[in-house]
Every structure is written in C-alpha cells, then in structure tokens.
Amino acid sequence: MSVVLLRHMDSGQQGVIVRVTANGELGRRIRDMGLVPGTPIRIQGRAPLKDPAAVRVRNFTLSLRNSEADFIHVEVEDSP
Amino acid sequence: MKESCKEYLVALAGNPNCGKSTLFNAITGARQHVSNYPGITVEKKEGFHRHNGCDVRLVDLPGTYSLTAYSLEELVARDYLVNARPQVAINIVDASNLDRNLYLTVQLLELGAPVVLALNMMDVAAGRGMRIDADELSRRLGVAVVPMVARTGEGKERLLQASVERASREASWQPLYISYGPDIDPVLKTMEEAIREKSFLADFYPPRWTALKYLENDEAVMKQGREADPILADRLRALADEVTSHLQKTLDTYPEAIIADHRYGFIAALLRGGVVEQDRKSDRLEFSDRLDRVLTNRFFGPLIMLLVLYGVYQFTFRYSELPVAWMEKAFALLGRGVESVVPQGLLRSLLVSGVIDGVGGVLGFVPLILLLFLAIAFLEDTGYLARVAYMLDRVFRVFGLHGNSVMAYIISGGIMGGCAVPGVMAARTLRSPRERIATLITAPFMNCGAKIPVFAMLIAAFFAAHKARVMFLLTLFSWIVALLMARLLRSTLLRGPSTPFLLELPPYRLPTFKGLLIHTWERTWQYIRKAGTVILAFSILLWALMTFPTLPGERRAFHEQARKEALASVPPAARTRFLQGDATGGGDAELEKARERLARIDRAESREALKHSLAGRLGTGLEGITRWCGFEWQVNIALVGGFAAKELILSTLGTAYSLGEGSEEADGALSRRLARDPRWDRLKAVSLIVFIMLYAPCFVTVSCIIRESSWGWGLFSIAFNTGVAFVVAALVYQGGLWLGLGG
Numbered sequence: 001m002s003v004v005l006l007r008h009m010d011s012g013q014q015g016v017i018v019r020v021t022a023n024g025e026l027g028r029r030i031r032d033m034g035l036v037p038g039t040p041i042r043i044q045g046r047a048p049l050k051d052p053a054a055v056r057v058r059n060f061t062l063s064l065r066n067s068e069a070d071f072i073h074v075e076v077e078d079s080p
Numbered sequence: 081m082k083e084s085c086k087e088y089l090v091a092l093a094g095n096p097n098c099g100k101s102t103l104f105n106a107i108t109g110a111r112q113h114v115s116n117y118p119g120i121t122v123e124k125k126e127g128f129h130r131h132n133g134c135d136v137r138l139v140d141l142p143g144t145y146s147l148t149a150y151s152l153e154e155l156v157a158r159d160y161l162v163n164a165r166p167q168v169a170i171n172i173v174d175a176s177n178l179d180r181n182l183y184l185t186v187q188l189l190e191l192g193a194p195v196v197l198a199l200n201m202m203d204v205a206a207g208r209g210m211r212i213d214a215d216e217l218s219r220r221l222g223v224a225v226v227p228m229v230a231r232t233g234e235g236k237e238r239l240l241q242a243s244v245e246r247a248s249r250e251a252s253w254q255p256l257y258i259s260y261g262p263d264i265d266p267v268l269k270t271m272e273e274a275i276r277e278k279s280f281l282a283d284f285y286p287p288r289w290t291a292l293k294y295l296e297n298d299e300a301v302m303k304q305g306r307e308a309d310p311i312l313a314d315r316l317r318a319l320a321d322e323v324t325s326h327l328q329k330t331l332d333t334y335p336e337a338i339i340a341d342h343r344y345g346f347i348a349a350l351l352r353g354g355v356v357e358q359d360r361k362s363d364r365l366e367f368s369d370r371l372d373r374v375l376t377n378r379f380f381g382p383l384i385m386l387l388v389l390y391g392v393y394q395f396t397f398r399y400s401e402l403p404v405a406w407m408e409k410a411f412a413l414l415g416r417g418v419e420s421v422v423p424q425g426l427l428r429s430l431l432v433s434g435v436i437d438g439v440g441g442v443l444g445f446v447p448l449i450l451l452l453f454l455a456i457a458f459l460e461d462t463g464y465l466a467r468v469a470y471m472l473d474r475v476f477r478v479f480g481l482h483g484n485s486v487m488a489y490i491i492s493g494g495i496m497g498g499c500a501v502p503g504v505m506a507a508r509t510l511r512s513p514r515e516r517i518a519t520l521i522t523a524p525f526m527n528c529g530a531k532i533p534v535f536a537m538l539i540a541a542f543f544a545a546h547k548a549r550v551m552f553l554l555t556l557f558s559w560i561v562a563l564l565m566a567r568l569l570r571s572t573l574l575r576g577p578s579t580p581f582l583l584e585l586p587p588y589r590l591p592t593f594k595g596l597l598i599h600t601w602e603r604t605w606q607y608i609r610k611a612g613t614v615i616l617a618f619s620i621l622l623w624a625l626m627t628f629p630t631l632p633g634e635r636r637a638f639h640e641q642a643r644k645e646a647l648a649s650v651p652p653a654a655r656t657r658f659l660q661g662d663a664t665g666g667g668d669a670e671l672e673k674a675r676e677r678l679a680r681i682d683r684a685e686s687r688e689a690l691k692h693s694l695a696g697r698l699g700t701g702l703e704g705i706t707r708w709c710g711f712e713w714q715v716n717i718a719l720v721g722g723f724a725a726k727e728l729i730l731s732t733l734g735t736a737y738s739l740g741e742g743s744e745e746a747d748g749a750l751s752r753r754l755a756r757d758p759r760w761d762r763l764k765a766v767s768l769i770v771f772i773m774l775y776a777p778c779f780v781t782v783s784c785i786i787r788e789s790s791w792g793w794g795l796f797s798i799a800f801n802t803g804v805a806f807v808v809a810a811l812v813y814q815g816g817l818w819l820g821l822g823g
Contacts, residue, residue, distance in 0.1 A: 023334055025150065026580045028296075031340035032146040033582055034180040039344075044369065048378045049474035052483070054585060059177045061368070061585040063470045065477075068580055 002078055006041070006055070006069035014042040015076035022071035030071070034058045041074060085134035088247040089164065093157060093188060094172035095181050096143035097463075097586035099200045103172055103230040104140045105598050107240070114602065123505075131240040134247075139166065145180075147187040149300040161193055162284045167247035170239065172198040175205040175212055175227070178356060182347045189221070192253030192286050196243045197225045202235075209359035217355050222256075231592050255286040260342045264295065264335060267323045271295075271316055278312050281305060294320045295335040368587040372467070381471055388464070390552055392495050396451040397548055403447035411440030430623060438619025438731040443608065445533045450604045452497030452529060456490070457599035461591030465490065466583060473581055479563040480570025482510050483581050485519040489562065493526035496555050499603070500524040500781040504788060512579035513789075518566045520785050521797050524777035525562040525804075527555060530726035535769055537730060541755040542765040558773050565804060618724040622732055625695040626717065631688060639685040643678060650674040690736065695720070709771055709809040710764045719771070725778045763821045767813040775805035 003018055017039045022030055034057055035041070044054040044061055052065045094100040104112070108127025115124050125140040141160060142153035149155045161169060171188055173181035188195050199214055218225035224242040228235025259265055271291035275281070281290050281304060293301040294316045305313040320335070327333055374380055415436045422428040459465050465487070473483030485507070486494070492503025503523045510516040527535065535554060536547075543550045570576075647655055654671045690696045691713065698720060699713030706716055714736040721732035734750045754760045776798040777785065786794035 020337065023336075024297075027334070028146075028148055028150055028336060028340075029580055029582050031337065032148065032150065032183065033584075034183065034344065036337075036341050036344050038341075045372065045376060047376065047471050047474060048381050049471075051474050052470060052581060054372070054376070054470065058180045060180060061372075061587075063473075063483075063581070063583050063585055065473070065581045068582065 001075055003073050003075050006043075006053075006072040006074050007066045009043045009074060009076065011043050011045050013076060014040065015074035016040050017072060018075045019073040020071060021073070022068070026068060026071065030064075030068070033062055035062075035072060041072075085132075085244075085248075087135040087137055088168065088244065089137050089139070089166040090243055090247070091139050091141050091161060091164070091166040091169045092172065093141045093161075093169055093184065094143060094198075095145050095174065095184060097584060098143075098172055098174040098177075098181060099230040100140065100143055100172050102592060102595055103170075103198065103200065103228075103236075104138065105595060106230055106233050106236055107136075108138055129240070131237075131244055134244050136240065136244070138170075139164075144184065146184060147191065148296065149298050155300055158191075161188075161191065165253075167194065167250070168243045169193040169195050170198055170243055171195050172200050172230070175199045175201050176208055176210060178212070179344070179347050179351060182350070183343060185221075186256065186258070186343050186346060189223070189256035190258065190286075190289055190292070192255035192289075194246055194251065194253065195223045196239070196246050197221065197223055198230075198235075198239050199225055199227045200230050202227045203229045203232075211357045211359065213355050217350070220350055220355070253286070255289060257288070258342060258346050260292075260339055263327060263331070264323070264338055264342075267319055268292065268295070271319055274312060274315065278309060280309055280312050291316070292339065295323065296339060297324075297336065371588050372585070375464070376467055376471060381467075385468060385471060388459070389495050389555075390548075392452075392455045392459075394548055395455055396448060396497065397551070400448040400451050404444060407440075407444040407447065411436060411444060414440070426627070429627065430620070434620050434623030435616065437734050438623070438728070439612070439616055440731075445529075445536075446604065446608060448532065448536075449497060449529045450600060452532075453603045454596060454600045456495060456498065457596050457603075458591060459495075461589070461595060461599070463586040463588050466585050469583060470585060476563075477578060479567040480515065480518060480574070480578070481563075481566050482512075482515045482519075482579060483583060484510055485515065485523075485566075488519045488523045489526055489559070492523040493528040493531070494555070494559065496527050496551060497529040497532050498526065499528050499530070500526065500777055501784055502603075503528075504781055504784045507788065510579065512576070514570065514574040514576045515579055517789050517793055518569045518574050520788055520793065521569060521800060522562040522566045524781055524797065524801060525558050525565065525774055527558050527773060528726060530778070531729075531772055533727070534730045534733075534772055537733075537751045538754070538765045538769055541751040541760070542762045554769065554773065557770075561774060561804070561808065618721065618728055619731060622695065622717075622721050622724075622728065625698075626690055626693050626732075626736065628693060631685070631692050635688065635692075636685075639681055639688075642681050646674055646677040646681065649677075705806075708814065709806065710767050710813040711771070712759070715768060719775065722772065723776055723779060725780065726772070729772060763813060763816040766816070767809045770812050771805045771809035773805070774801060774808060776802045 004015075009015065017035060017037050019037060020027065020030055020035060039057055042056045044056050046053045047063070050066075052063045053069060054061055054063045056062075092100060092104055104125065104127060107129050111129065112125055112127035115126070123142075127138045127140070129136045129138060139160070141157040144151070144154045144157050147154055147158045149158070160166075169188060171185050173185060185195065185197065197218075199212065199217075202212070205212060212227070214225045214227045224246060226235055226239040226242050228239055230236070260268060268288065268291050271294065272287045275287040275290050280287070281301075284304070285293070285301070290301065290305070294305075297320070302313065302317065305316065324335055327335060327338070375384055415432045418431050418436065419428060422431060459468075468490070469483040469486040472486050476483055476485055488503045488507040488510075490503075491498050491506045492500040500523055503526065504520055507516050507519040507523065510519060532551075535551065539547055539550050650670055654674075657671070691700060695717045696713060699716035702716045703711070703713055706712075711719070714733065717736050718729045718732040722729040730750070737750060737753055754765075776782070782794050782798060785797050
C-alpha cells in the first residue's frame with residue numbers, strides 16, 4: 001500500500017481517500033461532493049485533453065481538474 | 081374529504097440531477113409560474129396543486145448539494161427555508177445514490193426543517209440490485225420516507241398525503257443532533273449556550289446550527305451575526321478561531337473538514353445494518369460508463385460532439401422550413417386583410433408596417449425557436465451537455481474561462497439559437513468574478529435565437545445552396561471570436577487565477593416527453609411574450625421614428641404633381657379603367673408603362689420620406705462611419721433597432737425596405753428582395769452578419785449583465801462589443817473589397 005496524489009492515478013485504478021488538504025471554498029466543495037477520508041475512489045477516465053479527470057465516488061461520477069486532484073491523497077495498492 | 085383545509089406552503093429541495101424538476105412538473109403540471117427571488121436573478125418556480133381539498137403551494141428551491149453558502153443557489157435555498165418557514169420541505173433524493181444525497185438531508189434536518197423524504201428513482205436502484213428499507217430509514221431519521229418514481233408518477237399521491245399530514249401537524253421545528261466528536265463538541269456546547277442565552281439569531285436558526293456555521297466559517301451567517309449582536313459575534317468568532325488554530329497545529333486539519341467527516345459518518349451509520357443492501361457486486365452504472373467510454377473517448381468524443389452539434393442544426397432547419405413559410409404567409413395575409421379594411425393613411429401604415437410586420441417577423445420564427453429549444457432540452461436532459469463541459473474545460477481554461485462557461489455560451493446560442501438573457505444568468509454558476517465577467521461579456525457574441533432569423537434571411541438571399549453549412553461556419557466563428565476576446569479580457573482587465581471545477585457527470589438518461597415539452601415550452605413562451613410586449617412597443621416606437629417628421633407639404637405636392645402628369649400621359653379610356661381600380665392592365669402597353677412610372681414615383685417618395693424621418697437622419701448620419709463595413713442607412717436604422725431587441729433587426733429591415741421601395745411587392749419576402757437588389761452582394765451580407773453577431777447585446781441582456789455584475793460592466797459590454805463588431809466587420813468588408821470579392 002502507498003499513498004499517491006489523485007492526479008497521478010491511472011485510468012481504472014482504485015483506492016481509498018486518506019486526506020484532503022484543500023481549505024476554504026475548494027475544500028468545502030470537494031467535501032460537499034462526498035470526497036472525505038475513507039471514501040473509495042476510482043479513476044473512470046480522462047477528458048480528451050487529459051484534463052479534467054472523471055472519478056467514481058459514492059456511486060456517481062464527478063469530474064475535476066488535475067490542479068484540484070492535487071489536494072486529494074489516495075491510498076492505492078502497490079502496482080506489481 | 082369535506083373538512084376545510086388551509087393552504088400549505090411546501091418547499092422542494094434536492095441535489096441537481098436527482099429528478100427534482102420531474103417531480104415538480106409531475107405535481108403541478110401546467111399550473112406553475114416562474115419569477116425571480118427578490119433582488120437576484122435565481123429563478124423561482126412556483127406551482128399549485130389540490131390534494132384532498134388542501135391547497136398546496138409548491139416552491140421549487142434551486143438544486144444544491146449542500147446548505148453551505150458556497151454558491152448563490154445554496155444561499156437562496158437556505159434563506160428561503162428560514163425566512164418563509166414552509167410547513168413542509170420535501171427533500172427529493174436519488175435512491176441509487178443515497179449517501180451523497182443524504183448530505184443535504186442531514187443539513188436540512190440540522191436546521192430543523194420539517195422534512196418529508198421522497199426516495200426517487202427506486203426503479204433505477206432496484207435495477208442495480210439495491211434494496212432499500214424505507215420504513216427503517218424513516219424510523220432512524222424520524223421523518224416520513226416515501227419511495228417513488230417521479231418519471232412515472234408512482235408514489236406521487238403517497239408523497240402528497242405524507243406532506244399534507246406533516247403540514248397539518250404544525251409541529252415546531254426540531255433540529256437533528258449530530259455529535260462532531262471530542263475536538264468539536266465541547267466548543268460547540270460552549271457556543272450553543274452563549275447563543276441560547278442571548279437568543280442570538282433565534283428567529284432564523286437553531287443555536288447549535290449557528291454555532292456550527294461559525295466553525296464552518298460561513299460568511300453569510302457571520303455577517304448576519306455581526307449586525308445582530310457584534311459583541312457576541314466577536315466572542316463566537318474568537319472561539320471558532322481558537323479551535324481552528326488548535327486543530328491546525330495538532331491534527332493539521334480544519335473544523336470544516338471534521339464536521340463534513342462526521343456528517344458522512346452519521347450517514348454511513350444510518351444506512352448500515354439493513355437499510356441499504358446491495359445484491360450483486362456489479363457496477364451499477366455499467367451502461368452509462370460504457371456510453372462514456374465512447375462519447376468521451378479521446379478520438380471519438382470530440383468527433384461525436386461536433387456531429388451532435390451539427391445534427392442539431394440539420395434537425396432544426398430541416399423541420400422548421402415548412403411551418404416558418406406558413407407563418408410568413410399567414411402574416412402577409414393578415415397584412416393584406418388589414419389593408420383592405422383600413423383606409424390608406426397613418427393608421428394603416430401603423431398597423432401594417434409597425435404592428436403586423438414587426439410582431440409577425442418575430443412570431444414567424446416560433447417554429448424554428450421551438451425545435452431549437454427542444455433539441456437543447458434533449459441534450460441537457462440526457463446528461464450530454466455536462467460531458468460537453470467536461471471535454472471542453474481544458475480548452476476553455478486556455479482562454480481564461482471555466483468548463484461551466486460552456487453552459488452560458490450554449491444557452492446564449494452556442495449551438496445556435498438560445499438567448500443571452502438566460503445565458504448570462506447561467507454564468508452565475510461561476511464563482512470567480514473574473515471568469516464570470518469574462519463569460520458575461522463574451523456570451524452575447526453567440527448566435528441567439530433572435531439573430532438566427534436575420535442570418536437565415538441573408539443566407540437564403542445569398543447562400544441559398546449551403547444553408548446549414550454556412551450557419552455551422554457562423555457558429556464556429558462566433559466561438560472563435562468569443563474565446564479570443566475572453567482571453568484578451570482575462571489577460572488585461574480581468575487578470576487572475578482560475579476557480580475550482582467540480583462537475584457531476586450525471587448518468588445518461590432518456591428524458592421524459594413531458595419534461596422536454598415543459599422545458600421547451602417555457603423558453604419558447606419567453607420568446608413569444610417578448611414579441612407581445614417589448615418588441616411590440618419598440619416596433620411602434622421605431623415605426624414612429626421612421627414615419628415622423630413627415631415630408632413637408634411642398635415635397636408631397638411635388639410628388640403629387642408628378643403622379644398627375646404620369647396619369648395625364650395615359651389615354652383617357654385606360655385612365656378611367658385605372659382609376660376605377662382595374663388591376664388587370666389588360667395587356668395594355670400604355671397602361672403598363674404608366675403603372676411603372678407611378679410605382680417609381682411612389683418609391684422615390686417613400687425613400688425620401690424615410691430619409692427625412694428621424695431614423696433616416698440618424699442612419700444617414702452614421703453612414704460616414706458604417707460605410708467602412710459597407711452599410712447604408714437602411715441597415716443602420718435596423719442595427720439601432722436591434723439594440724432594443726435583436727428580433728427587431730429583421731422587422732426593421734423589412735419595414736425600411738418596404739417603406740422605401742413602395743408597396744407593390746410588400747408581401748414578397750425580404751430575402752428575395754435583397755437578393756435582387758443590385759446594391760447588395762455576398763460580401764455585404766457577410767459583413768452585416770458578422771456585425772450583427774458581435775455588436776452590443778440587446779438592452780434586456782445588458783440589464784441582466786448589470787444585475788450580475790455592475791453598471792460599469794454593463795456599459796462596457798455595449799461599447800466593447802460594438803467596437804469588436806465594427807473592427808471585425810470592417811476588416812471583412814475592406815479585406816473582401818481588396819481581394820476583389822465585392823460587387
């Protein structure tokens with residue numbers, strides 16, 4: 001197990017959110033959408049220009065920019 | 081049921097994309113009306129319904145994920161609840177996505193709102209192998225929970241029954257208590273006691289809720305607090321700051337984060353142990369995901385997007401052609417009818433040239449507008465528009481905008497047809513003032529539904545063979561200009577960093593027929609209403625501008641004399657027939673010639689009269705400048721009229737040309753007339769199209785821009801956009817002349 005930033009996860013990779021370091025408006029918005037520690041998350045895909053990313057959390061799909069994904073730390077299985 | 085029953089005020093709250101408007105439409109049907117919340121431009125939909133003898137007034141709150149003051153919508157929803165105190169707040173949630181939806185529910189309950197929970201999309205949840213025990217959920221939450229399917233109306237009656245029952249109990253608001261753990265609870269208790277003691281903001285919020293908002297750093301509540309009791313407000317602020325700095329030092333986190341964690345923890349506990357069970361371990365969004373794999377694919381995604389947008393053009397143009405022609409004929413017929421009843425003079429001129437031509441020109445395009453709005457509603461309701469924003473965000477960021485700017489652009493007419501008024505309002509979802517203002521100023525460059533008819537007329541006149549293709553190119557062009565201008569603004573007047581982009585991509589859904597119709601009809605009706613009010617008033621005003629002052633007596637006498645001379649040259653027998661109104665001419669060559677001469681005199685007189693009028697003088701005065709773009713005074717008059725409403729460009733052109741050219745072809749379409757006019761050519765048509773596309777937004781839009789930003793930016797939009805239009809159109813025209821494309 002290792003912790004990576006959401007930005008660096010691959011398409012289809014799964015993990016569990018461990019930390020959200022964003023504060024203020026962005027932080028509130030991220031949490032309102034249900035991205036809190038302990039939540040499983042999976043990368044669904046990326047937009048044609050690689051950014052934003054689409055992620056699956058809590059049974060819905062959310063898109064967010066890489067610059068926002070940088071505030072979200074995810075624990076993932078180590079790739080073999 | 082006979083017993084008398086009061087009118088109940090019921091608010092409808094819920095996340096975006098959870099079926100809220102479907103439910104609202106299902107309950108109220110056609111009995112609804114749209115207004116704005118006082119002082120702001122958030123749309124307020126209200127509807128009425130009778131249930132077992134009880135009147136229910138249903139107010140649709142804006143769709144929100146939370147009750148923090150993150151966006152204007154959230155603030156509006158919250159303020160409405162605490163100020164209007166509805167007897168019931170129906171909270172509609174997506175059963176297939178329960179935990180995130182309940183985040184709003186928990187906050188409603190903490191506020192003490194009398195919630196009835198509508199568990200929507202039970203069919204979708206069941207299809208995904210989820211079993212939800214509504215009774216157990218109701219027991220645990222302490223509110224009525226009604227499983228339902230808003231699309232089919234299943235469960236609607238039970239929901240209304242539960243709501244009326246809850247309303248009739250008239251119980252006071254009872255806030256839900258949630259524990260926020262050892263780091264927050266003690267300070268929350270201290271704050272709560274202080275608030276209770278002073279009845280601080282007690283008319284609005286429960287004490288614990290107010291305390292929570294101080295910890296969450298909620299600006300709206302803290303501002304309210306400072307006004308109510310500055311001393312206590314300072315003390316609460318200090319307590320909150322203390323906890324915040326302590327948490328940052330010890331745990332490197334914020335109270336807000338801990339509060340959100342505990343709310344989600346509360347929801348998780350709520351759903352555990354038999355409330356929600358998942359049958360199979362399948363991915364429940366499989367169908368949507370598979371579609372996304374194609375529709376947002378790196379290669380196919382953008383390709384399909386272009387095809388879809390192009391398809392919208394083909395659809396609206398192909399199927400509206402016939403009804404538009406019918407409407408045109410009908411208004412021409414009406415005009416001739418009035419001509420035969422009303423004697424020649426100012427009144428007839430007012431009715432035919434002012435009212436019928438003006439309003440008819442607008443209403444004639446209702447079929448086109450209707451189909452456009454239908455297509456856009458379809459894209460919106462299926463969830464595809466959100467994917468467009470997702471795919472284009474990266475592009476938009478390059479130009480200093482936001483993925484959500486796509487919505488404002490598209491609603492303003494980015495797919496062709498739309499209206500900058502709701503488009504400008506859609507820009508409200510942008511939080512950063514810089515991106516919002518850049519969007520506000522550039523969204524009116526899009527081809528709104530009112531510009532389309534003018535383009536359609538000019539295209540029919542000069543590019544008849546390539547209608548759809550030219551229209552498509554025009555759309556691309558408006559995007560290019562809008563984006564470049566946004567970039568220009570964002571790197572000069574509006575420099576600064578970008579705002580968060582977090583957008584839900586709702587699962588693909590087949591929209592309901594009823595929902596599509598209501599959506600389409602609402603927008604079309606707005607368009608028609610504009611024709612009946614603003615545009616009617618401005619057509620009459622413009623008619624007056626184009627009629628007064630009338631020609632001086634001696635000029636009229638001069639033309640009258642010319643007419644007499646023309647008649648005198650005709651042999652007496654033919655003249656008698658002519659004066660008796662024999663229109664056949666009977667192949668009489670002399671008579672034909674006289675008739676032509678008379679028509680020429682009429683044309684000369686009308687032209688002189690129009691040039692003599694106020695509008696004519698204004699138009700002629702501007703010719704010195706606008707000749708750079710190739711515009712004559714008729715066009716200038718129409719462009720001035722277009723500032724009132726873009727719809728008026730077409731009708732004013734019609735009036736200007738029919739007034740100026742005599743009435744013998746009054747019912748011939750303007751487009752055919754221009755095509756035959758030797759002073760017109762393709763280059764002029766393109767220059768005019770470009771100018772109309774880009775120049776000052778109509779005054780309704782400008783007033784919206786002012787409301788959404790400031791007077792300064794509203795006036796800026798008039799000057800800036802007209803400047804851009806002039807420069808681009810002049811470049812097109814002069815460049816074209818230089819290349820030898822004119823004539």
